[in-house]
Amino acid sequence: MRRGPDAGTRPDFRKAIPLPGSLRQKHLHIALQAGRRKRRRATGQGMSKSNNVYKDAYNRGLRLLDETKSLPSEPELGTLLGVSRTTIRTILARMEETGLIAWNKRSKTVLRVPRPDDFFPEEETDTLSQIIERSFMRRLLVGGAEPGMQINELELAREIGVGTTSVREFLIRFSRFGLIEKRRNSHWVLKGFTRAFALELTEIREMFELRSASAFAALPEDSPVWADLDLLEDEHRLLAREIATRFNEFSELDERFHRLIHRASHNRFIVDFYDVIAMIFHYHYQWNKAQERERNEVAVAEHLAYIAALKSRDLGKVDAACRKHLKSARNTLLTSIPEGQQP
Amino acid sequence: MRRGPDAGTRPDFRKAIPLPGSLRQKHLHIALQAGRRKRRRATGQGMSKSNNVYKDAYNRGLRLLDETKSLPSEPELGTLLGVSRTTIRTILARMEETGLIAWNKRSKTVLRVPRPDDFFPEEETDTLSQIIERSFMRRLLVGGAEPGMQINELELAREIGVGTTSVREFLIRFSRFGLIEKRRNSHWVLKGFTRAFALELTEIREMFELRSASAFAALPEDSPVWADLDLLEDEHRLLAREIATRFNEFSELDERFHRLIHRASHNRFIVDFYDVIAMIFHYHYQWNKAQERERNEVAVAEHLAYIAALKSRDLGKVDAACRKHLKSARNTLLTSIPEGQQP
């Protein structure tokens, strides 16, 4: 069960211990891009919480300055940026400090247009769980993560440079994706991104999407979803025309399209299940760039046919178009899974 | 929207605040059975972890003493009770202390049969998450928990007498049941055990179980599941005969039966989804005792018909029997949901 010739370059797998069950257990380490990432030091006291909410909202707030000569009220800004007034006031305070606005009670006059260096760096705006998820998924997909391996909370936390609580909470949330499993009072076990996983995932996906699609087609004329569908159709047409240069924008469009369809099921379990699919496809797209252009070109065409079928309200056509697209989506996913031996 | 005459005894709902959206948000409080439960005090330092694993294993270990005159090796005991050797040794130490056994290295001789007071009290053997779950579900089902209410981690933690971390982790785990939802950077919202919930749940259940049932019927002759099915059939027959007195044992049998069928799908998402159903039915059975005997009597008969259909391998019969049972299960669930008004 040795890995390829590069096995020596990733030295920190624990020695496998023989188990009663035939599964050999190893540990899942995260290989960090360039040495150990050391977050937050030299603060003396353990820093409790990063202010990424503020930083992210600040960056988004800067973009508002381009458009107007004065900002709206604090509560309005709050809804606009999706944060509380407390955070809005922190943002305004900094905007005043850096000379972007003049702030006096109700008047918030824009003094200058933001420069690139006014923005907080991207990586400081990420949620902790996003950081953890990325590290974890990189490790999972980069290879070297064999089914049956142990996942060690403490080790993960240390390697990513975060507290154990955050890692635990991440793993609990992540467990619903079916890739890991907890042993009571003990470690997590990696079930792995295997062929079996992909097949089980797509089985459910097909079941759910076929049902959602026929529910969609049965929706009344005056339902707002038809307008949404028209908009998405336009976007697909546009993308199809410029596919040579914009093929990497498909992933995002794909998700919006399928979510729209799933929402027609009016079933929270179906809608929520799309999170699993979206997660898998998100990382899969990032990782497997082979024939990306061709794959996406085909998919866009399939989507357009699927949309046409929906608009026809002909359940037979919908079923056929949906099946066809899901089949090729499954094949793309399956071919991207390395693996040769699986019982 | 006042609750019944006992409303005054549960005084601590927060005043509802009017919201932009028409949903009135209230807070979900837990009404504890007899005043506030104060766990762990007077220890000075915050106690980190209860030793319920030890206590539960100890209790189960006591039952072994009835059967033999001497206990097996430590590792063997470990696998038997499902705990580590460390815990086994703590157990043995106490058994020696209380004069239950004589322990010297490999020899562990039973000196006397355990008395009732040798056992740790039941409530000390519960997991923290079980405690939290019970409190939470009681509140949910006892009424007074309206959709749209806020769930406050801190408040829950204080009322149950546990740390916030445990409550957070519970809520994250619980969220996959579709009854609550998190607002980013803010509180949880109760979606409620509504008619809509029950319908969405049963829709998926029916989809999954029909598929599992036909997969089951298609299993080869020599598959071990047929033996399992035979055993379950016997248990059903036995229960049917003594239904007058043992009707409350059905719930557990029901779960085992359906899990066996779902396992035939060989799909982790289908198998895992049964957790949602089991959870709902578990609390539903506890709460709704109306016509319990009659309901269970009918269900046992339906199960037996279902089992016969499976054994016939006739897919048409399987489908019909499965549909029939699921339909009456859905009706039972639906009639137990109070609620009059739902948009």
Place this chain on the structure above:
DNA sequence: TTAATGTCTTTTATCGTGAAAAAACAGTTT
């Protein structure tokens, strides 16, 4: 030499704590 026991180390489960962010309250302005 295998499988147990005895001992030591590591990991998990849980708490209290503190900063970030939200929410509530109180006072102003229009």
Place this chain on the structure above:
DNA sequence: AAACTGTTTTTTCACGATAAAAGACATTAA
């Protein structure tokens, strides 16, 4: 009076610390 700003309180998020439990290593008995 409605909507805003200013201020205070509460809650969420994340950390380090610690006892329980698991796991690894060392030693001994069969």
